[in-house]
Amino acid sequence: GDSVTQTEGPVTVSESESLIINCTYSATSIAYPNLFWYVRYPGEGLQLLLKVITAGQKGSSRGFEATYNKETTSFHLQKASVQESDSAVYYCALGSNYNQGKLIFGQGTKLSIKP
C-alpha cells in the first residue's frame, strides 16, 4: 500500500546548526506521486512548507530544501542553519496530482531548537 515513514521525534538541534529530517515513501497505487512537507506551529493548523510534483526536482522555502528522489523513494528535509522560530512539528506527505488534499502523512517529527 501507500505509506510514508519519517524520522522519529522528538529532535533537538542547537540554533545555527544544520538539520535533516528523513522521509521515505511507498507509492504503489499512485501513478505520479506528489511529495509535500507540512509544518504545524504550536496552536496553529498545518501549513504547506514545500512541495515537489516531479521526480528529480528540488523544492525550497524559508531556507528549507527537499529533493524528490524516485530511485531511493526519499524526500528528506534539510536546512543549513536552523533558527528558534523553526520549532514546530514537521510532516512529510504523499499525494496525487489530481487531489492534493487526499494525503498520506508520515507520523510527524517534533523539532525543538536550543538557543
Place this chain on the structure above:
Amino acid sequence: EAAVTQSPRNKVTVTGGNVTLSCRQTNSHNYMYWYRQDTGHGLRLIHYSYGAGNLQIGDVPDGYKATRTTQEDFFLLLELASPSQTSLYFCASSDVGNTEVFFGKGTRLTVV
C-alpha cells in the same frame, strides 16, 4: 486570505455520547476533508467530500459519519463516541488539481 474554521476547539464527552464537529471554509473550494491525528500515526483521512451532498470514504471511516450541507460547511458526527476516538481532528479544504490545501487549527476531542 483563505480560511478554514473549526468548532469547537476542545470537547470532552462521555463514552456513548453524541458529538458533532463543525468545519467552515470561506475559500470557495470544492473539496473538504476530515483527518484525525494521533501520536505515532500522523494524520489519517476519515472522510472527504467534493461538493454539497457528496461524501467519500477515507482510510479510517469506522465509527464516523460526515455530512456536507453546503459548499462551505462539513460536519463530522460521532454517534456513539468511544475512548479510541480521543484524538486531534483537522479539517481541510482544497480545489481540484495542483492547488494548495488549507487546514483548520484542529479540534481536540476527549472521550472519557
